[in-house]
Amino acid sequence: MADGGPSFEGVPMQGTDPYGNVNNAEGSYKPVLPYGIPNRPKPHTHLSRWLQFIVKHRKGRDNLAHVNRILSTTSGTDKLLMLTGYTLMALTSILERVNGTSPPASALLSATSSISAPSFPAIRSLELRLKALSGLISDFRIFSRLWGLLGIAEWAASTYESPPKDLQLRQIAYAQVCVNIVYQSLENIAYLSQHKILKYNNATQNKLWAWSCRFWAAHVALDFCRLWRIRMLRHNFKGVTDAEDHEWWRQISSNLCWAPLTIHWSVENGGLLDGFTTGALGTAAGILSVQHVWRQTRSASS
Secondary structure (H helix, E strand, O other): OOOOOOOOOOOOOOOOOOOOOHHHOOOOOOOOOHHHOOOOOOOOHHHHHHHHHHHHOHHHHHHHHHHHHHHOOHHHHHHHHHHHHHHHHHHHHHHHHHHOOOOOHHHHHOOOOOOOOOOOHHHHHHHHHHHHHHHHHHHHHHHHOOOHHHHHHHHHHHHHHOOOOOHHHHHHHHHHHHHHHHHHHHHHHHHHHHOOOOOOOHHHHHHHHHHHHHHHHHHHHHHHHHHHHHHHHHOOOOOOOHHHHHHHHHHHHHHHHHHHHHHHHOOOOOOOOOHHHHHHHHHHHHHHHHHHHHHHHHHHHO
16 A cells, blocks of 8 residues: 555446446436335435534544644654553553463473463453554654754754853753763664664663663753743743743653653663553653644644
8 A cells, every 4th residue: 555645456446336336336226215205305405414514523624634733743743652652551561460461482482381371362462462562663763763863963053052041041951962962872872783783782782771761861850950940030020921831830740750760761671660650651741742742733723
């Protein structure tokens, strides 16, 4: 199927019926009403039905167009995939609890091991499929960040050209640029090594992943400092709008979700949180991000 749009390959397009049923072609079937009532449709009946359908589903079509606008941007696609991926992670964790923990791969390959069958095979199958989809989404998102250094470089240039006027905010901005450069570089090396493009062994990869998340945790800590400083500066300023205050709380809430996750992933060969907690925190952060992108695209399109 081509990427440009839907395809109807394999469906014979014979006559007027798109499915090629000759008996259903136009003119071969004439409905007859009972009791000799003439078959005369009321004028404008079909037109009124279409108008009713359009009016009734106008909001749904607008939301669909809005989702397409979000997906047309790299940031919007990443936010929606982030929400989907973490939701699947929480869901698969729930399914795993319902059906019991999956046996390790070594136990599955061992012919002498006795493994009890899952209580609900259908739930186990669904769990494995959703887990595979979640992993695919995660891999795609990391791949899409391979050129994230270009965006960080643009951020660094704009920060250098027009830095914040406040000294502390300026220092925090410079520090965030530096830690993000290191974070993105380490993640790129770890990801390319994981896919056998760079020659770093598994032990080195684990260290690279952990250190990249530690720099990400440093970014979140610096962001808390930035938001605290903004709050202090606004304390004696009476010109803060409701939208600015709402955005401040959104960023605080988002960082409260990311902070435990960055600490969780900073631990080598394991973590501090279970799958459900990780998925729930990521889902909460994803909802906040998608809501923000949704409002941004809504205001931009109006």
